[in-house]
Amino acid sequence: MTSNADKGLLIVLSGPSGVGKGTVCSMLRTLAPELVYSVSATTRNPRVGETDGVNYFFKSKEQFRSMIEKDELLEYAEYVGQYYGTPRSFVADTIRAGKDIILEIEVQGAMKVKQRFPDGVFIFLMPPSLDELRSRIENRGTETDESIRNRLSVAVDEIRLLEHYDYAVVNDRVESACERIQSIITAEHCKRERIMPYVKSWMEEVR
Numbered sequence: 650m651t652s653n654a655d656k657g658l659l660i661v662l663s664g665p666s667g668v669g670k671g672t673v674c675s676m677l678r679t680l681a682p683e684l685v686y687s688v689s690a691t692t693r694n695p696r697v698g699e700t701d702g703v704n705y706f707f708k709s710k711e712q713f714r715s716m717i718e719k720d721e722l723l724e725y726a727e728y729v730g731q732y733y734g735t736p737r738s739f740v741a742d743t744i745r746a747g748k749d750i751i752l753e754i755e756v757q758g759a760m761k762v763k764q765r766f767p768d769g770v771f772i773f774l775m776p777p778s779l780d781e782l783r784s785r786i787e788n789r790g791t792e793t794d795e796s797i798r799n800r801l802s803v804a805v806d807e808i809r810l811l812e813h814y815d816y817a818v819v820n821d822r823v824e825s826a827c828e829r830i831q832s833i834i835t836a837e838h839c840k841r842e843r844i845m846p847y848v849k850s851w852m853e854e855v856r
């Protein structure tokens with residue numbers, strides 16, 4: 650029989666555009682190679698250096714709609730005029746296999762996941778300041794001026810939803826942010842150990 654303690658953690662990482670979600674996840678891949686990452690579907694165009702099936706599954710609007718109709722997405726949301734969604738089966742298979750999975754998704758989608766998976770671990774990555782956020786998006790050099798403006802105005806609304814997350818992690822230094830996320834994951838595993846079947850059987854014996 651399996652219990653929740655045998656399942657992997659479903660970890661949601663959100664944060665405004667340019668805060669460093671991608672950079673932090675990329676360092677975590679090296680520091681914590683056991684973590685699995687969900688690859689989302691999106692209708693936005695690939696950036697230079699992005700690969701289909703690795704960074705995202707790049708889809709047309711029609712293809713994305715068909716995924717919605719076939720109920721293939723665990724959640725989806727519109728962000729700055731484009732659709733983004735999490736393929737359902739990969740997430741379910743990963744947690745069932747006892748592995749921890751990270752979903753790097755925006756706030757509306759995160760809240761939908763929270764309704765379905767209240768046991769998930771919800772982490773919000775914060776910039777050290779709004780000025781720093783602006784310069785990170787600008788310096789990344791991937792967005793038009795209009796896209797930067799849209800992303801920054803959405804950022805303020807996103808930060809308002811911080812209270813719905815379990816943890817806020819400031820991305821001051823990438824290494825420090827990764828360490829904090831790893832500590833959260835370790836702590837969440839310890840929390841779940843309390844409900845492991847062998848602990849229950851010990852309690853029965855003591856009684």
Ligand SMILES: Nc1nc2c(ncn2[C@@H]2O[C@H](COP(=O)(O)OP(=O)(O)O)[C@@H](O)[C@H]2O)c(=O)[nH]1
Nearest residue numbers: 666667689725726728733734735753754755758
């Ligand atoms: N709801 C939802 N949001 C996603 C998904 N995949 C990515 N996102 C979010 O969509 C937003 C835009 O992502 P992207 O276009 O890569 O821009 P970036 O955040 O500036 O790097 C970010 O907040 C991502 O976390 C998904 O499957 N579902």
Ligand SMILES: Nc1ncnc2c1ncn2[C@@H]1O[C@H](COP(=O)(O)OP(=O)(O)O)[C@@H](O)[C@H]1O
Nearest residue numbers: 666667668669670671672785789820821822823
């Ligand atoms: N801790 C940090 N300090 C300084 N620059 C950072 C830090 N984390 C990320 N960056 C830079 O900020 C920019 C945005 O990071 P990125 O990972 O693309 O953000 P996101 O995925 O949240 O949109 C990139 O140019 C990245 O190199």
